[in-house]
Amino acid sequence: MQKRLQELNKNSLSIASDNEIIKSWHIFFCDVDTRVEKRDLYLYFICKPSSLLNSYNPNINTIFKSLIPYTKNFKILALTLTGIGDDGVDGCCELNLNGARTITESKVLITCPFIHENALETQK
Secondary structure, three states: OHHHHHHHOOOEEEEOOOOOEOOOOEEEEOOOEEEEEEEOOEEEEEEEOOOOOOOOOOOHHHHHHHHHHHOOOOOOEEEEOOOOOOOOHHHHHHHHHOOOEEEEOOOOOOOOOHHHHHHHHHHO
16 A cells, blocks of 8 residues: 555655654554654654554554644644544544544545444544
């Protein structure tokens, strides 16, 4: 997916790395449990291997919910592409309620419709 998006997009794309500064206009993918923390003026990724206790690997709610304290001082755009069950739904909705922009992939394009349906139902 990353390679295809890079062909269609002018923004830089990469997998989020532990202790990496989050850059503006850069698209990051998370392949392990990832959260965000602020140090000085910057936001950093904190990446750890997914715990077996999580129902999803990685759990997208972890990163979405870690961004909530920063919605007043940073412009945040969170994308939920495809997923299973309610992965990312709570965090996406909370971000939206706190002023972040959120986008859920079109139901027509997705291979697994559950995340889209859950996200839309939760926001009603």
